[in-house]
Amino acid sequence: MQVGIDKIGFFTPNKYVDMVDLANARNEDPNKYLIGIGQRKMSVADQTQDAVSMGINATLRYWNKIEQDKVGLLVFGTESSVDQSKSASLFVKTALKMKPEVRTFEVKEACFGLTAALMIARDFVRVHPEQTAIVIGSDIARYGIKTPGEVTQGAGAISMLIKSEPKILALNDGHSAYSQDINDFWRPNDHSTALVEGKYSTQVYLDFFKKTFDAYKEEKGWNTQDFSAIIYHLPFTKQGLKANRIAIEDQDERTAERLMTNFDASKQFSMQVGNIYTASLYMSLLSLLENAELSHNALIGLFSYGSGAMAEFYSGNVIDNYQRQLDPEGDQALLDRRSKLSIAEYEKIFNEALELPADGQELVSDDEAGYWYFARTQNHVRIYKQK
Template sequence: GMVFGKLRSQNASFQPGGLRAAPAPGQPGALPTANPLEDTVPFFPGLHDPLKIVAGRDADFQPLRAQSSIGASPSLRVPAVGICRLEVAFPAHSLELATHVSENAASRLMQKSVSVWDVDEDAVSLALTALARLLNKLPPEVRNRIGRLEVGTESNVDFAKSIKSYLTDLLPGQPELLGVDNVNACYGGAAALMNTCDWLRATAALDQEEGVEDCEAMEARRFGVVVSTDTAIMDEAEIGFMGAGAVAVLVGYNPAIEILPSPVAEMKSTLDFLKPKVHDHNVLTPRMRSRESMDHYLAALDAVTHKTAERFPGWSLPEVQGCVLHGGLCKSVVVKAMNHWYKNSGATAQMGRAALLAKYEPGTKHGELLGGLYTASLFFGIHSAVEHGKIETGDRLLLFAYGSGSTATLLRALVHRQLDDFEPIAPRLAARVPVDMAATTAALQRHRAEGLFEGLGKTVQDARENGLPQGQTKEEPGRYRLVERTPQGERKYEVDS
């Protein structure tokens, strides 16, 4: 194993209780002693002791330092890592709820519209589209230094082949890309982001052991990419929860939005949201207990916000400049959660409702037009907050990631600058092709047929020829589509040129 890139001594072996001395040379089970590290002091002394919570960086915080395991080596500094760029992809069609479902549904869910897509788009095609948009904007020297590509999803089309494996086609010259898919309801994208940030922090220690101290020099060495992609397919009765989208995030040193160390988590086992492997393919909606899910969501939010405020002074709701919460399947989830947080944290005495709205409302603008986004929800929220909010250098943000089952984490973030090459998506959202309920129902029928063996690739071809009206998006370049699906489950994707 490795801690900040340092190999564990061969003179110790791992036990559930920590490190213990290995058998002496010559005794049964002894390891060969072949390098000078075998008698070094453990990298972190007191490993048997309970871990202490160490506050991360704030605006005035000096970089954390960890004692090197090699006597004369300089101390290791934890560099700033986080989000540098963020690109998004979403279906080209939308259903307006107030017009085609009911005004009551639109009002209750606080949703203006949801995304609609046909069977020639899925979580893989959306991921390919988002990643291609990101890579096309990167200079070769950055693309060639991507060392990790990690995915968050709950909408994979295969139980064995990862979505990450499809994405490697876009980086054919880099076979050593680390990372695979992260799966737990809506939480996988946040897990991928934290994994990638930790990878960058750990490999920075190796740079420093090699004498690289400058963050700009580190930045030139490696980057990571996180892709979150999902399709929240629903039956007609739950159409207000439907949605789809993907994000591709460039993660690196010297970030625009720094993700601080020591996220606060709350994990437990719940049964409120399930997608059984064996199920009726005529039913598209997951097995949901909506009220129970909301209760678990709020309980997790209470836990992580309380612990964060205790552990990290300056990071309570009234003290931060912005909040982005996982959006669930509709905007009303975020509104209810923020009102709950506001009332139960004692913030009512320190800030008014106008200040509360200013903290979270900008992050909901994309979601209220796109619908349920699952793992991509938090990232679309970040993009929305940047596009519609007044985020400035030095602002502190709280990011709440959640997945039913249940997994929750509160991340702390610092804004250093605008996201690189940031592109507002309001014009793209406005250019989507509107469809009515009849066209949406026809698309859902094709999704049901595609889930059955008799459907297979036939519905893909049908969608290309007789599917949703294409409008101006018919010749939209850069959008990946599923063009073939074989009886063996093989899928082929091509990009619209």
């Protein structure tokens, strides 16, 4: 029995900052951001969008296309949680009016969260093949105004339906994992923005990639040339490029060209949205599926990394006619609806979003009708509405 990804939903807020504008405002050469970091735009979340609302909106992209009564598990991966106790998934469950029997909870390990959720869901479906599972990764990457990490911010969510006999990607048995207690990136309880040792984090990411990639190939008895594409968690696209260069070292020209071409396809959404933590790897997957030409049963390698640090390499095979399950026009429309912010507008929205509105203060979304948003707290309980 095959188990894997059957549906993918994507969401990002309706505002963005252009990297050329940001570079000019910070007295930097724009090419430092465009080429050195590999970013063009960065989605910005205002007070009305948080991990929960984005997760609801991502799931709604396919919710009415599935057998809703078969969903038996909902797992939410995030490092932008809205509550220290209550799971973000319960807000989603209520918004979508899921049946009360659905098992639901939240997981956290930096950017690894959605991969953890996916593996839990895969094993759940293997034991309960008549049921399906929904996994969500939703995050807002914030480092602060005029900080070194500012250019690697972003906001967005990916939601996926996991089921037996999937129609997009069948997950293969086995994985390679590697973890170590380090401080390359973290956010203490008293901080609203993350702390990061950028150069150290990049080196750990690359070291963990090499360890897990080599171990996975040895476990499976495969070679690099067996992969049609290798995709990566992308805190910024240049970091994935560095890992991909390691992957194609000493490979024949045909293999190197194929893996580089497909990496370029996988980074297109990230270049427009920025870092979305737990969902970044799976935004890479969606970008690959919509922008590359993949043959039936093409082998895709996936490298997941969460600072602190946890890494895993695993793989899947694309299903014939997977394109029928995608919505590239809808994804492009989602990006196109965004309005460009001036740097002054961006800074104002950024700082406002760090503050919780006064209890009872009503917020109004300026996004399109149909999208969910954070409306207020009432007696310190978060209230979400659909516009």
